[in-house]
Amino acid sequence: MRGRRKLGRGVAMVGAGMSKFGMFIDKDSKYLFAEAFNEMLSTVDKGMDPKDIDALYLGNFTNDFFVHQGHWGPIISDLIGLTPKPATRTEGACAASALAFREGVFAIASGFYDVVLVGGVEEMSKRNTEEVTQGLAMAAIPYEVRVGFTFPGVFGAMATAYFAKYGANRQHLMNVTIKSHNNGRLNPKAQFNVSIRDIMNQRIEKAKNKGDSIPAWRDEKEFLCDPRANPMVAWPMHLYDCCPISDGASCVLLVAEEIVKDFTDNPLYVVGIGQGSGKGLHAKEDLTYFEATRYAAQEAYGLAELKPEDIQIAEVHDCFSIAEIIHLEDLGFFRPGEGYKAIEDGLTRLDGPKPINTSGGLKCKGHPVGATGTGQLVEIWKQLRGEAGERQVPIKDLRIGAAHNLGGTGGTCTLTILERR
């Protein structure tokens, strides 16, 4: 990096909304975006006229393949009455809407626009698992696809390298899943708002009612160790290590610092943004971290003049359980090889000193890929403004939160830092 990064002028988030994430057989993705947009409008404290929006940046990844439509910018712009304002689609695989957010920040910081809508949308559930796997492979490294790697396979391979280097094992992955579900249980927008214990008890109840033999699981880990309950997908990734296939939409409203008081007295300022790119498995320097995340973090912390320990809560891209462990280390929250221990010690729980994925994360909340990046920011918005309801973290003077988004198998990574002031 030559010199320090800076923004031309301040940018603040003054509204945030999302649809419920899940599998919606009877809804097209554009109507999910309408839901997210309407919720966003309702969160702007002093109200706003949508006609004041200067431009739309929209993240989407797979709709070309799954819906056979790629030109989503103007479709969404028309849906919410923004035409003829410019609409631009961004593509960064599962980080598509984090890139939309960044473009929106740059557009305002440059002085060109004052009010920008950024968001993402994705429709995945109307395809079968094989088609979805094939569609997502559009973001994979071709050498890896050639020798049979799948998305869970790449993360599984990184997990085996991590296990060998640091002495972790499958039990540590299960801690991530159990925590995600405990948080997601409290999120009404989550695809799975149940804990692992709830799922386990439901299974036992079902077996009783059907007169089947009753499974002898004593706790969540015994349930997750049972291959009938939690089959292998790509060793050591099992079903409950993997995020689901989801539909959903999310969006946030960005405005220039000078006009923020017209919208709210309680804005979140964009203090740090960072983005990096990474290589395939064969070319990585090390198989136990994501260089793109480390670069994005360096850029974002530098801009914000903050350190990892200043981040009070974070949403991180837990597409697979091992990913959450690695991100905690790459973002500097814990030292390399210490992430799995921090989770085991409960440090990242809702009531811990560093709550991670209070929304339930991708695992529980769902992962409509293009909607995930701004969806994570919706959670940070709620938490920093004290509006997260049952899952509000009990940290006093909660001001600084971050969201980490990852595209592909680490090809694109971003970090966004928001501050309430």
Place this chain on the structure above:
Amino acid sequence: MEGRPFNDISYERFLSEEKLMGSRCQNCGALFVPPRTICIKCYGIEMEWIEMKGKGKLAAFTCIAIGPPFMTKEGYDRKHPYVSGVVELEEGVRVVARIEGVDESKPETIKIGTPLQVEFLHRGEGENLITFLAFRPS
């Protein structure tokens, strides 16, 4: 051999001839497998082909139960998973490959660091012939 362009098509063609080939930067000596046309260390563009010995060790692996259509066509499924991995070659670079000859029913017994030997898997016939890079314990 010298005349072939440093790209993935040449790499694949070499595999079908049972050769694992990389490109070496004539300026700084950096080695790349699969080959690169631009040296990412010194930005040199003069490359030469170099054949790997085909020996290495397992750096990472996964055992895949739900694979893409071309693997299920080979008969792999939830009951018959296959192994893909990252192999660190003696020459110091890594490649991704299929891993044969390990017990895919007991992935917890597969050890990182296992010494491996290259193997070329030929599938299909005529114009549809594809060669997959693979390794098995040596």
